[in-house]
Amino acid sequence: MTSLAGAGNQSHINSRHSFRIGWPVQRFLYQCALAAAFLLAWEYLPRIDALSSRFSFLDAFFISSPSRMFRSLVGLLSGNNDNQLTLWPYLWTTLSATIMGSTIGMILGALFGLIFSNSRKLSEVVRPFLILANSVPRVAIIPIFVVMLGPTIAASVVSVVAVVFFLGFFNAFEGGISVPNSLIENSKLLGASPFETMRSTRLPMVLTWTFAAVPNAISFGLIVAVTTELLAGIPGMGGLLMTATANLQVDFTFAIIAALSAVGLVLYWGAVFLQRRVIHWKR
Numbered sequence: 583m584t585s586l587a588g589a590g591n592q593s594h595i596n597s598r599h600s601f602r603i604g605w606p607v608q609r610f611l612y613q614c615a616l617a618a619a620f621l622l623a624w625e626y627l628p629r630i631d632a633l634s635s636r637f638s639f640l641d642a643f644f645i646s647s648p649s650r651m652f653r654s655l656v657g658l659l660s661g662n663n664d665n666q667l668t669l670w671p672y673l674w675t676t677l678s679a680t681i682m683g684s685t686i687g688m689i690l691g692a693l694f695g696l697i698f699s700n701s702r703k704l705s706e707v708v709r710p711f712l713i714l715a716n717s718v719p720r721v722a723i724i725p726i727f728v729v730m731l732g733p734t735i736a737a738s739v740v741s742v743v744a745v746v747f748f749l750g751f752f753n754a755f756e757g758g759i760s761v762p763n764s765l766i767e768n769s770k771l772l773g774a775s776p777f778e779t780m781r782s783t784r785l786p787m788v789l790t791w792t793f794a795a796v797p798n799a800i801s802f803g804l805i806v807a808v809t810t811e812l813l814a815g816i817p818g819m820g821g822l823l824m825t826a827t828a829n830l831q832v833d834f835t836f837a838i839i840a841a842l843s844a845v846g847l848v849l850y851w852g853a854v855f856l857q858r859r860v861i862h863w864k865r
Contacts, residue, residue, distance in 0.1 A: 621648045624645070624647060624648055625647050625648050625649060627640055628640050628641060628642040628645065628647065629642075643832065644832065645832070645836075646832045646833045646835075646836045650833045650836075651833055651836040651837050651840060652837075653833070654833040654834050654836070654837035655837035655840055655841065657837075658834070658837050658838070658841070663834070664831075665825070665829075665831075665834070667822065669822075669841060671817075672817060672818050672819050672821065672822045673818075673819060673841070673845065675735055675738075675811075675816070675817060675818035675819075676738075676804070676807050676808060676811065676818040676819040676820065676845075677845070678735060678739075679735050679738035679739050679742060679807040679810075679811075679818065680742060680800065680803045680804045680807045680849070681800075681803075682739050682742075683738065683739040683740070683741070683742025683743045683746060683803050683806070683807065684742060684746050684799050684800050684802075684803035686739070686743050686746075687742060687743040687744075687745070687746025687747040687749070687750055687799065687803070688746055688747075688749075688750040688792060688795070688796065688799055689750075690743070690747050690750070690751075691746065691747045691748065691749065691750020691751035691752075691753070691754055691792070692750050692751075692754040692788055692789070692792040693754075694747075694751050694754075694755075695750065695751045695752070695753070695754025695755040695756075695757070695758055695788055695792070696754060696758055696780070696784060696785060696788045698751075698755055698758075699754070699755050699757070699758020699759045699784060699788065700758065700776075700780045700784055705755070705759075709755075712748070712751065715748070716748040716752075720741070720744060720745050720806060720809075721809065721813075723741075723744065724737075724741050724806075724809065724810050724813055724814075725813060725814075727740045727741050727744075727810070728810070728813065728814040733814040733815050733816050734816065735816065735818070737810055737814060737816065738806075738807045738810045738811060738816055738818065741806050741807070741809075741810040742803045742806045742807050742810075744806075745802055745803070745806045746799045746802060746803050746806075749795055749798065749799050749802065750792055750795060750799060753791045753792055753794065753795040754788045754791055754792045756791060757784075757787040757788045757789075757790060757791025757792065758784045758787060758788045758791075760787055760791075761783050761784050761787050765783050766779060766783050769782060769783055789860075790861055793856070793857050793860050793861050794857065794861065796853045796856060796857050797850050797853040797854050797857060799853070800849045800850060800852075800853045801846060801849070801850055801853075804842070804845070804846050804849060807819075807820070808820040808823070808842065811823075811824075812824050819838060819841070819842055819845075822838055823835065823838045823839070823842075826838055
């Protein structure tokens with residue numbers, strides 16, 4: 583009898599373990615619950631007159647609602663809206679500026695980071711000026727690019743490059759100087775030329791640190807591209823957002839913000855995927 587009872591208890595314990603939900607599933611459920619709670623609060627709290635009359639930030643005129651935003655988003659995707667505008671050409675302009683600017687900025691940043699990390703004297707001379715340039719607010723120089731290049735996609739690309747370059751440079755530079763001196767000395771003892779030493783010792787670390795910054799770079803690139811379009815009236819997502827806010831179309835504005843958030847998430851995931859493919863040991 584004791585053995586049967588023990589076997590029954592063991593079977594019960596095993597069955598409990600077999601139905602245990604893993605952390606990835608739990609995490610997904612928690613995220614869904616948080617998103618659902620936020621959307622429900624956003625939808626129904628403004629409908630309570632006592633709250634909306636007391637707190638202006640709960641007025642549906644200012645914050646719209648998920649249902650109204652979704653209808654505006656569908657209309658924006660299909661072109662069936664009061665403005666007779668469709669999302670795709672504006673999105674293409676913003677995506678082009680983001681991807682081109684981020685790519686150019688990261689390549690230039692990695693290149694200069696590699697060169698400066700390989701020359702201590704050069705880095706000591708130039709680095710203070712780069713830090714000074716990096717401290718300049720980007721919003722202050724975006725109008726200069728717009729004046730030089732006009733309200734075109736070129737102004738957006740250059741603005742993105744100006745921001746992403748420093749992110750790529752400082753990451754690449756730190757990666758380059760993190761190479762142990764013993765590794766460099768061993769390479770020289772084996773008869774490697776200065777270029778071969780740089781290629782075999784510093785370049786792998788520079789690339790590793792550069793790709794580690796790619797997800798943040800693409801996110802910053804999207805923000806800068808939209809900001810440039812907002813300031814210059816460039817016909818991208820920023821220009822579309824400016825049109826919606828100027829006409830006090832709150833539902834339309836939130837639909838554009840939702841589309842930008844989705845695009846930013848996809849770009850970030852794509853950058854993380856690229857990062858893990860290149861830096862395959864990073865998990």
